[in-house]
Amino acid sequence: MSSQIKETSLQISGMTCAACATRIEKGLKKMAGVEDANVNLALEKSIITYHPDMVDDQDFEKKIQDLGYEVVKEKTEFAITGMTCAACATRIEKGLNKMNGVSMANVNLALEQATVEYEPSQASPADIIHQVEKLGYKAIIKDEEKDMIDYRQKEIQKQKRKFIIAAILSFPLLWSMVGHFSFTSFIYMPPILMNPWLQMIFATPVQFIIGKQFYVSAYKALRNKSANMDVLVVMGTSAAYFYSVYQAIINIGEHHAAQLYFETSSVLITLIILGKLFEARAKGRSSEAIKKLMGLQAKTALVLRDGVELEIPLEEVVVLDTLLVKPGEKIPVDGEVIEGNAAVDESMLTGESIPVDKNIGDALFGSTLNKNGFLKMKATKIGKDTALSQIIKVVEDAQGKKAPIQRLADQISGIFVPIVVGIALVTFLVWIIWVNPGAFASALEAMIAVLVIACPCALGLATPTSIMAGSGRSAEFGILFKGGEHLETTHHIDTVILDKTGTVTNGNPELTDVIVEPFVNEQQFLSLIGAAEKQSEHPLAESIVRGIQAKEIPLGSVQEFEAIPGFGVKATVDQKMVLIGTRKLMKQNSVKFSNALSIMEELEGQGKTAMLASIDGQLAGVIAVADTIKATSQKAIKRLKAMNIDVIMLTGDNERTAVAIGSQVGIEQVIAEVLPEEKAEEVKKLQAAGRKVAMVGDGINDAPALALADIGMAIGTGTDIAMEAADITLIRGDLNSIADAILMSKKTMRNIKQNLFWAFAYNILGIPIAAIGLLAPWLAGAAMAFSSVSVVLNALRLQRVKL
Incomplete structure (x- = not known):
């Protein structure tokens, strides 16, 4: 047995007495690897001492469930910034899943969100945030996400400023690079731009101030024994920059031009920041469905308090408040009509364009539109409990969960960076030893191109962006x-x-057929039947009464009434004996109905419930009720x-x-x-x-x-x-x-497969082309940025799907 011993505590629900605590305690102690277990009924808590190589928290949870109790867990969603590729998401996920008390952590790169399930006795949201920050990222609880939205907007603006500065500083370096080609000899090249020290002055701020974010991220990744896209960027651009510095130093006083690659590092960083800027904006658009749903909510509500009408912010409405909704206004929260009637447009909720008539007692849903009447309503659900908020929650949950197809991409992304670094080093060695012996510059260029072209961003974004766009568009269709x-x-x-x-079917039975005997007046027949059935509590009776009242036929006066379970009803209406019900009821009361049997069978063959009706002992007609299709x-x-x-x-x-x-x-x-x-x-x-x-x-x-x-x-x-x-x-x-x-x-899966195909194909084709020297590093950077943006834009096509 292992000498290492750990202690864990679990919160348990379902215990009702000391016997429950004793039962759990005994059950846990019997488990292999458990040294001791102590269950406290008052605190609803267990403390377990165990050998971690023999048993773990999941085993304890299963044992407690087998005994008929539950381990209490909480689930919290965090908004996360600072992720640059799928490897970042994988790293955060692994880091969180290693935490004590965390049973599940799921990180979504496209949504920049983490969903964490944990045991509150062992972990807290503050612990989770601390762990994310320790890994080199920023996290905030999604309930406080307004701060995060502001933060993201600031980040976009910051990246935009960085791009503009980097572009200005890189432009002279790009101009100097153009002068190296014979086919661009017609472009004027100021001699001063070829000065290595001037080039260093332009390149250094781009490399170390604009590019600081890549160095910080790469350092944190390596410190946590993993690698991400920023490791590739830092390796590639640093190699180009420091080699150029070296060339500038050793060629001081020389007449021939040094082989400089300042433009390679600067233009690469500029293009990568441009790609990140496009990507951030596109990812913002991919949450458009949720933004649209949120935008449907009313901002204020007209509330009646102590007889005074007050317009208050929506957040201040409380359950049981009396609210007033005028024609043309949005219904602020879910509730019930207590006065008035109106046609309400519920298309945002149901997709049905025809307004629904609302009367006293009818349910109202927040964010639907009052078309034409004045309504007084009672608030029954507010905030997160409203129908619209629940829809938003379901859409967010769907966008945050991973599809099985994403697991493949995640696994590949997790091991991708170390493999690429290996390929880049091999490329460098092959070039300097065999392809162009001793030509350090050529080998360096090929290595940088491989490092840059291999960015796994497109791979990491391929699935979640399509899931976001597909589930969001589906929500718009209800x-x-x-x-x-x-x-x-x-x-x-x-x-x-x-x-x-x-x-x-509609689920609401309706009166479908009224067939009366030749000697019977239909209106009088329905008046008597309606009055008798109005006394009954049977659902079919309600349907009959509703159908008769819709014809605006006044109901008779009931003197006596008796419900006969399983048979029907017997009543005296306007001094007439009325029977409504089954064949057996008619037989018991000696009513002849043989001539109506064929009509009943025909109605029943159509899926309707047929009933016989007699007045003063004589068959008067047949009525049928059906749940309409x-x-x-x-x-x-x-x-x-x-x-x-x-x-x-x-x-x-x-x-x-x-x-x-x-x-x-x-x-x-x-x-x-x-x-x-x-x-x-x-x-x-x-x-x-x-x-x-x-x-x-x-x-x-x-x-x-x-x-x-x-x-x-x-x-x-x-x-x-x-x-x-x-x-x-x-x-x-x-x-x-x-x-x-x-x-x-089908459309979403096709979109995901397209994204994955292009992400894989891009890397499979791009790495060999870069390795054999056919792709300049700056072109590799442009292609890498384009690949991520193209995947996101392809996913966004789902938002235009028409059904």
């Missing part, structure tokens, strides 16, 4: 991907399972089939209704009368057959299947639990969003 991995997986889907109620369902299913995707309906409803609904929308495969737990089993069966399954649902009963499917899609009009279990939320509730999500996944 499709929220919860992570980059889901954006990648979705394009593999070959089978879509649809829940029926609330997914294919969404207007877009049939077209959406046809579209999925055209994409060679199998569509299956999975429902707990009876088979006849399910088959009828399926036939109306074009679904041949219908699995009916399925319990919630059986839905997940059906998903498993398809996965076992090698299918990539997307489950689309909206209810609590769909949650297990949504979680189990390769991709779970929750209808945004459904329950919070369904949305929590799903990987994608379709805000509009329109099934066309399924095909849109798959198409956005």
